[in-house]
Amino acid sequence: xxxxxxxxxxxxxxxxxxxxxxxxxxxxxxxxxxxxxxxxxxxxxxxxxxxxxxxxxxxxxxxxxxxxxxxxxxxxxxxxxxxxxxxxxxxxxxxxxxxxxxxxxxxxxxxxxxxxxxxxxxxxxxxxxxxxxxxxxxxxxxxxxxxxxxxxxxxxxxxxxxxxxxxxxxxxxxxxxxxxxxxxxxxxxxxxxxxxxxxxxxxxxxxxxxxxxxxxxxxxxxxxxxxxxxxxxxxxxxxxxxxxxxxxxxxxxxxxxxxxxxxxxxxxxxxxxxxxxxxxxxxxxxxxxxxxxxxxxxxxxxxxxxxxxxxxxxxxxxxxxxxxxxxxxxxxxxxxxxxxxxxxxxxxxxxxxxxxxxxxxxxxxxxxxxxxxxxxxxxxxxxxxxxxxxxxxxxxxxxxxxxxxxxxxxxxxxxxxxxxxxxxxxxxxxxxxxxxxxxxxxxxxxxxxxxxxxxxxxxxxxxxxxxxxxxxxxxxxxxxxxxxxxxxxxxxxxxxxxxxxxxxxxxxxxxxxxxxxxxxxxxxxxxxxxxxxxxxxxxxxxxxxxxxxxxxxxxxxxxxxxxxxxxxxxxxxxxxxxxxxxxxxxxxxxxxxxxxxxxxxxxxxxxxxxxxxxxxxxxxxxxxxxxxxxxx
Numbered sequence: 001x002x003x004x005x006x007x008x009x010x011x012x013x014x015x016x017x018x019x020x021x022x023x024x025x026x027x028x029x030x031x032x033x034x035x036x037x038x039x040x041x042x043x044x045x046x047x048x049x050x051x052x053x054x055x056x057x058x059x060x061x062x063x064x065x066x067x068x069x070x071x072x073x074x075x076x077x078x079x080x081x082x083x084x085x086x087x088x089x090x091x092x093x094x095x096x097x098x099x100x101x102x103x104x105x106x107x108x109x110x111x112x113x114x115x116x117x118x119x120x121x122x123x124x125x126x127x128x129x130x131x132x133x134x135x136x137x138x139x140x141x142x143x144x145x146x147x148x149x150x151x152x153x154x155x156x157x158x159x160x161x162x163x164x165x166x167x168x169x170x171x172x173x174x175x176x177x178x179x180x181x182x183x184x185x186x187x188x189x190x191x192x193x194x195x196x197x198x199x200x201x202x203x204x205x206x207x208x209x210x211x212x213x214x215x216x217x218x219x220x221x222x223x224x225x226x227x228x229x230x231x232x233x234x235x236x237x238x239x240x241x242x243x244x245x246x247x248x249x250x251x252x253x254x255x256x257x258x259x260x261x262x263x264x265x266x267x268x269x270x271x272x273x274x275x276x277x278x279x280x281x282x283x284x285x286x287x288x289x290x291x292x293x294x295x296x297x298x299x300x301x302x303x304x305x306x307x308x309x310x311x312x313x314x315x316x317x318x319x320x321x322x323x324x325x326x327x328x329x330x331x332x333x334x335x336x337x338x339x340x341x342x343x344x345x346x347x348x349x350x351x352x353x354x355x356x357x358x359x360x361x362x363x364x365x366x367x368x369x370x371x372x373x374x375x376x377x378x379x380x381x382x383x384x385x386x387x388x389x390x391x392x393x394x395x396x397x398x399x400x401x402x403x404x405x406x407x408x409x410x411x412x413x414x415x416x417x418x419x420x421x422x423x424x425x426x427x428x429x430x431x432x433x434x435x436x437x438x439x440x441x442x443x444x445x446x447x448x449x450x451x452x453x454x455x456x457x458x459x460x461x462x463x464x465x466x467x468x469x470x471x472x473x474x475x476x477x478x479x480x481x482x483x484x485x486x487x488x489x490x491x492x493x494x495x496x497x498x499x500x501x502x503x504x505x506x507x508x509x510x511x512x513x514x515x516x517x518x519x520x521x522x523x524x525x526x527x528x529x530x531x532x533x534x535x536x537x538x539x540x541x542x543x544x545x546x547x548x549x550x551x552x553x554x555x556x557x558x559x560x561x562x563x564x565x566x567x568x569x570x571x572x573x574x575x576x577x578x579x580x581x582x583x584x585x586x587x588x589x590x591x592x593x594x595x596x597x598x599x600x601x602x603x604x605x606x607x608x609x610x611x612x613x614x615x616x617x618x619x620x621x622x623x624x625x626x627x628x629x630x631x632x
C-alpha cells in the first residue's frame with residue numbers, strides 16, 4: 001500500500017537557519033569584541049611597555065671603551081702608547097653557529113689549528129652574546145680583503161678599527177711597566193661590569209696593573225638605530241668616554257739602556273734609586289722579553305718557550321728574586337751594633353782567619369783564610385772581614401739583629417707601587433719555631449751577621465737599604481710613578497725614619513763603605529782608582545750551594561749555575577749622594593770584580609757629562625773663598 005507524501009516543513013527550516021545565523025553573528029560579534037578589547041589592551045593599556053620593546057629592537061646602546069692613558073719616562077719619552085689596529089670581531093648573537101663561523105674564518109685566512117683553538121678560547125671568554133668579541137688583531141690588508149670577499153659566509157663577523165696598546169721600547173721595561181692582556185674569567189668577576197663594557201684588555205703586571213684604575217678611564221655610550229639585520233643606521237645620542245690618566249715615571253730610558261749594556265747579556269738585576277726622592281731611575285731584570293705579543297695574544301708555542309727557558313726571562317729578579325745578601329749588609333750591621341751599644345767605632349777584634357764561639361770547636365771561616373789581624377769597624381767594612389762581623393752578630397744576638405735589619409726594610413715590602421714585590425725573609429726565633437719547630441742556635445746568628453743562612457733579600461731591598469745609608473736613615477719608599485696627571489703619588493703608609501742615639505754612627509758605616517772603594521786595601525779599590533767622584537760601596541757574594549767545613553771554594557768543580565752570585569751596593573757622590581745602586585749578577589762569583597764595575601758604569605751614565613766630569617747639577621758647591629777667587 002503506497003505511503004502518503006509528506007510535505008516539507010519550510011517554516012521549521014527557516015527557523016533553524018535563523019538560529020544558526022544568530023549564533024554565528026553572536027560568535028563573530030563576540031570574537032570581534034575580544035579582538036577589539038585585545039587591541040585596546042595592547043595599544044592603549046600596554047602602550048608604554050610595547051613601545052619600549054619596539055624601541056629597544058630599533059635602538060641599541062653600545063659602550064665606547066675609553067682610550068688608555070699613556071706612560072712616559074721622566075724626560076717625556078713614550079714607554080707605552082696606543083696605536084690604531086684592525087681587528088676581527090665576532091658577535092655570537094648574530095653569528096648563529098659561531099663554532100662553524102670560526103672554521104670558515106680559519107679556512108678563509110689560511111690559519112693554523114692553534115689559531116682556531118685560541119679563537120674558541122676568546123669566544124668563550126666573551127661576556128654577553130650581543131657584544132662583539134675580538135678574536136684576531138693587527139689584520140693585514142690581504143686578510144681584510146679576504147674577509148670582505150667572504151662576508152656572505154660570515155654572519156656576525158666584522159672588521160673593526162681600534163686602538164691597541166703598544167710598547168715602543170720593547171723588552172727594556174717589560175719588568176717595570178709590565179703589559180696589558182685580555183681579561184680572563186677570574187678578572188671578569190672582580191671588575192665593574194659597567195665601566196669595563198666594551199673593554200677587552202686589562203693591566204696584567206707592573207705599572208700597568210698597579211695603576212689600572214687610573215690608566216683605564218671611564219666608559220662612554222652611544223645610542224644607535226639599527227635595522228632588522230643589526231646594521232647601524234644612525235647615531236641618536238653619544239656620551240663620550242673619559243680617557244685614562246697619563247703617567248710619568250721616574251725611570252730614565254737612557255740610564256736603563258746604559259744599565260742593560262753594563263750587564264752585557266749576563267743574568268742579573270740592577271736597581272738605581274735617587275736617595276733624596278725615592279725615584280727609581282733604572283730597574284733592570286735580565287734576560288727580559290718583548291711584552292707586545294702578550295697584548296694581542298701570544299701563541300702557545302711562543303709562551304711555552306718563554307715559560308720553560310732555563311734563563312727565566314719572565315721572572316722579575318728585581319722584585320721577586322730572593323738571594324742571600326751576603327756582605328752587602330755589613331755596613332747596616334755595623335751601624336746597628338753602634339746604636340745598640342755593643343761596640344764602638346774603635347772596638348777591635350783579632351782575626352786569625354776564623355771565629356769560634358766559646359766552648360765550641362767549630363770554626364767559622366773568614367773569606368781571607370790567613371786573617372787580617374787586628375781590625376776595627378772601618379777596616380772590617382773595608383776588608384769585608386767576616387770574623388769581625390761574626391763577633392758583632394754574636395754580641396748583638398738574634399733579637400736585636402732582627403729588629404735593626406727590619407728597620408732597614410729587610411723581611412718586608414719596601415716599594416710604594418710595585419705589587420709583585422716579595423717581602424723576602426728576615427729570620428727570627430719565632431719564625432724558626434713556627435717554620436721548623438726548632439730553637440734558634442747561636443751559630444745561626446753568626447752567619448746571619450754576614451748575610452748568609454736563612455736570610456733572603458730582593459735587589460730592590462738592597463737598593464733601599466743602601467739608600468737609607470745615603471739618607472742617614474730617612475725613609476722614602478722607592479716608587480716608579482713620578483706624577484699621575486701632574487700629581488705625585490702619595491704614600492698612605494709611610495715608614496718611620498731610622499733614628500740613632502748618635503747621628504755620628506752613620507759616619508762610621510759610610511766611611512767604611514767609602515774605604516771599600518777608595519782605600520788601598522779596599523775590596524773594590526780597582527773601581528775607585530778610575531773614578532772622578534767618591535763612591536761609598538760594599539761588595540758581597542751569595543752562596544748558591546753549600547761548601548763543607550774546611551773546604552775552599554773551587555769554581556772548577558762547580559757547574560756555572562752553581563757558582564756564587566756577585567753583589568755590590570753603593571751610593572755616590574759619597575759626600576752628597578745623588579744615586580744609590582744595587583747590582584746582582586747571577587753566578588758572577590766576585591762582587592768586587594764583576595758587580596762593582598757594573599755599578600760604576602751605571603753611576604757614570606747618570607753622574608758624568610760628555611766631558612767625563614760630574615754634571616753641573618751634581619757638583620758639590622764651592623767654598624765661598626774658591627767662588628770669590630774664580631770670580632776674580
